[in-house]
Amino acid sequence: MSREEPVLVTKSTMPPLQEVVKLLEGVWERAYLTNNGPLLQQFERLIAARNGVADAVAVANGTLAIELLLEAFDIKGEVITTPFTFPATATAICRAGAEPVFVDIDPETWNIDPQAVERAITPNTTAILGVHVFGRPCDVRRLERIAKTNHLRLIYDAAHANFVRTQGKSIFEWGDASSVSFHATKLFHTSEGGACFSPDPEIRAKIRRLRNFGYGANARLTEVGTNAKMMEFAAAVGIVNLRRVDSVIESRRRLYRLYKERLAGIDSLAFQKIDGDETNFGYFPVVFPSEEILLRVIQELNQKNIFPRRYFWPLLSDMTPFAEASSSSLAVAKTVSSRIVCLPFYPDMGEDVVGEICDTIRQFV
Ligand SMILES: Cc1ncc(COP(=O)(O)O)c(C=O)c1O
Structure with missing residues (x-):
């Protein structure tokens, strides 16, 4: 017997409309829709606190979040990654002007296999891009050891791993930096959205410039950036969704x-x-x-x-x-x-x- 409404793999969590409208009234009063607005700043504080980290840099989506991380570290050459992921992981590597090198996954966790990473390192390798697939943490300690020993950057596409903690700390505190997706289909969303995390305040400041065309202080460009800003509408959805x-x-x-x-x-x-x-x-x-x-x-x-x-x-x-x-x-x-x-x-x-x-x-x- 077939049902009338299809059951899809997921369904977006809709925030209570009245609560979103309340926040949007403020947007209307201020007539301030984007560009580091008050809701964006509030959302960044809330999502960082919910994950137990010092800071979060919210951006337009999880794909741009990975691209900005690779740009912030100026990653070129060979980047070792997993083929068992969403296309954005590897397209971001190519768009940064680097080359993805695919290695196998672990049979139990389905995350990148550290032994395969080690074997794939060449003089041209610059970084490892791990994915915490379905929110399951990678072998973060072994990857950290491999990255340190070989002087590689360790970056995580943590698109699926919002709110996950491993070994006493937030998943976003591992490696040099992480990205997350707040896409409508994720367990927590801002309709479209994403964020970058890094323990390095200079990297966070650079990503804040890169998401805003590369503008530094005094309306001067300091680097070649892009437009990856999160709008006030998205931040409002995120603030209300976070409450539940x-x-x-x-x-x-x-x-x-x-x-x-x-x-x-x-x-x-x-x-x-x-x-x-x-x-x-x-x-x-x-x-x-x-x-x-x-x-x-x-x-x-x-x-x-x-x-x-x-x-x-x-x-x-x-x-x-x-x-x-x-x-x-x-x-x-x-x-x-x-x-x-x-x-x-x-x-x-x-x-x-x-x-x-x-x-x-x-x-x-
Ligand atoms: C592993 C992974 N990385 C990156 C992304 C891209 O995120 P977004 O859709 O927010 O651009 C996704 C999207 O679902 C994903 O599953």
């Missing part, structure tokens, strides 16, 4: 447990390895025993008007712009990518839908 983020995460935690319970005992399914509470419950990815079974499950769910999504497939290394990019063996990334799917997962999803999805999966595995 704890209950959003709690609902996701509940659904996550329910999925795990309903899929328990199916030995042929694999889940991402999470350590303790080091997750923000942003996604519910599952690896199937074969691509054939995965496709049959997707087909059956689609007939019930349920649409999981194949994240991340195809691998970036199999996509046209990166077909010529250098890479070592990507055996693990290839097998995970061909068999993984993210199941529908958002706070107001009915428990009956979780049950229906899990029952369907059980028919095939």
